[in-house]
Amino acid sequence: MSNFLDIPVEFSHPETSSVHIIPVPYDMTSTYRKGADRGPQAIIDASAQVEWFDIPTRSEPHLKGIHTQEAVACSEPDPIHLAPMVRDRVAAVLDAGKLPVVLGGEHSVSIGAFEAAAQKFPGSLTIVQIDAHGDTRESYHGSTHNHACVMARARDLAPIVQIGIRAIDKVEMDAMEPSRTFFAHDILDAPDGGWMDGVTDLLTDHIYLTIDLDGLDPSILPSTGTPEPGGLDWRTINTLIRKIAENSKIVGLDVVELCPTDHHASDFIAAKLVLRAIAECQSAHL
Numbered sequence: 329m330s331n332f333l334d335i336p337v338e339f340s341h342p343e344t345s346s347v348h349i350i351p352v353p354y355d356m357t358s359t360y361r362k363g364a365d366r367g368p369q370a371i372i373d374a375s376a377q378v379e380w381f382d383i384p385t386r387s388e389p390h391l392k393g394i395h396t397q398e399a400v401a402c403s404e405p406d407p408i409h410l411a412p413m414v415r416d417r418v419a420a421v422l423d424a425g426k427l428p429v430v431l432g433g434e435h436s437v438s439i440g441a442f443e444a445a446a447q448k449f450p451g452s453l454t455i456v457q458i459d460a461h462g463d464t465r466e467s468y469h470g471s472t473h474n475h476a477c478v479m480a481r482a483r484d485l486a487p488i489v490q491i492g493i494r495a496i497d498k499v500e501m502d503a504m505e506p507s508r509t510f511f512a513h514d515i516l517d518a519p520d521g522g523w524m525d526g527v528t529d530l531l532t533d534h535i536y537l538t539i540d541l542d543g544l545d546p547s548i549l550p551s552t553g554t555p556e557p558g559g560l561d562w563r564t565i566n567t568l569i570r571k572i573a574e575n576s577k578i579v580g581l582d583v584v585e586l587c588p589t590d591h592h593a594s595d596f597i598a599a600k601l602v603l604r605a606i607a608e609c610q611s612a613h614l
């Protein structure tokens with residue numbers, strides 16, 4: 329697997345890099361279109377075409393080093409066994425004072441990353457989710473670590489904030505905290521972005537940001553396993569990430585659920601979003 333951005337080795341050495349990309353090519357529990365296991369490689373392949381200079385932050389994130397780790401071995405059928413593998417990778421990066429960026433894979437790959445971040449920042453972590461789906465089922469298809477349960481596991485570890493939600497089960501709705509849930513239709517009805525102040529009001533010192541790409545509208549990013557209409561646009565997700573990074577320290581993040589098709593714009597947008605998020609984190613804190 330080549331490295332993210334296809335950067336020279338001087339900018340991708342594990343010791344000197346401020347960012348570690350952790351590919352997790354896992355897809356065992358997705359229920360509609362399979363293929364998220366090919367997501368990390370598609371993002372890395374597309375990243376070779378992303379310009380290194382980031383216009384909004386006027387920065388070149390690779391100058392602070394972006395190391396791409398070997399992919400996590402993903403042969404386990406139940407994500408409950410994958411979580412410790414991801415947790416250990418992410419914990420080592422956090423312990424080194426670097427920014428872990430997990431590339432999925434289906435959303436269950438995030439659970440181990442949540443565990444590592446919650447362990448590292450007890451009492452000060454909030455897990456912020458951008459997603460079309462609530463993912464707060466306690467169990468699904470016999471597993472507590474199914475992709476549909478990711479935010480239930482997050483909620484076990486730290487307060488959560490959910491943004492862009494537009495598909496949930498009635499049982500999830502009943503258990504949701506309305507003040508911590510930003511439904512997509514409310515966001516789209518408030519184009520001035522004032523709702524983002526409601527998000528930042530909920531943030532704590534340390535943030536783990538989990539981005540399910542289906543949080544974006546499928547008109548710009550259709551290559552996800554479970555697309556839902558009525559999602560966020562590019563500008564909104566960028567502004568949101570900037571506000572979060574300015575308000576709190578994003579200590580780790582993931583970008584998950586790219587299910588590559590022949591729609592190459594999806595792969596590119598995912599890669600660009602990864603770089604944009606890194607740029608905003610660096611600009612604010614690294």
Ligand SMILES: [Mn+2]
Pocket residue numbers: 459460461540542543554585
């Ligand atoms: Mn989703």
